[in-house]
Amino acid sequence: MDSRCYVLWLFVLTPAPLLVNTCNLSPPTLINRLPGRVTGLACQDLSGTITTTAQCVIHCLSQEGCSMVRIDCGGGRCRCSVCQGVEDIEDVTSATPLAEFYLLGSILLSNWTVPPAKYVHLPVPIVTGHVFRFVLNLGTKRSSIELMIGSQIAFYLQFRLNTGGIIRTWLLNNKWGQNEYEVPHKNFSPNSEVELIYIVSPVDYKVYVNSVFFFTFQHREPNLSRIDKIKFAAEGDSGRLKSFFMSTW
Numbered sequence: 385m386d387s388r389c390y391v392l393w394l395f396v397l398t399p400a401p402l403l404v405n406t407c408n409l410s411p412p413t414l415i416n417r418l419p420g421r422v423t424g425l426a427c428q429d430l431s432g433t434i435t436t437t438a439q440c441v442i443h444c445l446s447q448e449g450c451s452m453v454r455i456d457c458g459g460g461r462c463r464c465s466v467c468q469g470v471e472d473i474e475d476v477t478s479a480t481p482l483a484e485f486y487l488l489g490s491i492l493l494s495n496w497t498v499p500p501a502k503y504v505h506l507p508v509p510i511v512t513g514h515v516f517r518f519v520l521n522l523g524t525k526r527s528s529i530e531l532m533i534g535s536q537i538a539f540y541l542q543f544r545l546n547t548g549g550i551i552r553t554w555l556l557n558n559k560w561g562q563n564e565y566e567v568p569h570k571n572f573s574p575n576s577e578v579e580l581i582y583i584v585s586p587v588d589y590k591v592y593v594n595s596v597f598f599f600t601f602q603h604r605e606p607n608l609s610r611i612d613k614i615k616f617a618a619e620g621d622s623g624r625l626k627s628f629f630m631s632t633w
């Protein structure tokens with residue numbers, strides 16, 4: 385771990401994990417309680433040695449590639465597992481969470497007026513298990529999120545407010561792919577706020593909209609580490625990116 389983050393290590397020993405903000409060059413952000421039942425990727429059970437939430441988080445921070453922590457406390461003891469990422473979120477609307485899940489990563493942009501466009505370079509390559517979380521205000525026309533490789537687009541997602549739907553496609557070798565299109569929710573009204581979660585799996589992105597599993601988008605570019613930036617775009621004079629989080633630890 386980078387030496388600038390040692391401060392975090394010492395401070396986090398007190399039971400206030402959000403002190404991670406003291407490591408302000410590359411602050412991990414703890415997102416508490418992903419909705420539903422979360423399945424971790426390549427988890428290691430540390431229940432024998434770890435007894436508090438803070439210890440569990442510290443263990444993850446110290447471990448290369450760890451980006452998700454699962455803590456299940458009861459009877460004065462906690463069960464801790466540290467994972468390389470997230471595999472799945474099930475029963476998002478109905479499941480009672482049995483444990484708490486913390487994602488380690490960074491908010492890379494917040495409260496940004498999007499139109500016409502904003503680019504954010506990814507601080508680390510995308511790997512399986514990574515989670516992206518976007519909170520958007522959709523504005524009044526169209527807004528999109530594009531995972532880019534140079535000027536090409538590995539995954540293009542656009543909200544179209546005139547139909548209430550979401551279009552997905554890609555642009556590789558200067559050719560657009562076929563549109564994938566569904567309208568499971570027709571309630572994207574102008575200026576509504578939506579939360580989007582992408583979970584990166586080996587074969588696709590699993591996309592959740594407002595905590596409901598919505599669709600998968602198959603990887604069209606298999607080498608995910610080629611994706612170097614994200615473009616946010618919106619038409620008109622409204623549309624706001626409230627928050628963009630990515631697993632980066």
Ligand SMILES: *[C@@H]1O[C@H](CO)[C@@H](O)[C@H](O)[C@H]1NC(C)=O
Pocket residue numbers: 495
């Ligand atoms: C977001 O940005 C707008 C415009 O820059 C500002 O007026 C508003 O106070 C900001 N909101 C928050 C929550 O920071």
Ligand SMILES: *[C@@H]1O[C@H](CO)[C@@H](O)[C@H](O)[C@H]1NC(C)=O
Pocket residue numbers: 607609610
């Ligand atoms: C994947 O892309 C990265 C970044 O462009 C590159 O360094 C790496 O060699 C590529 N890996 C493969 C297997 O092509």
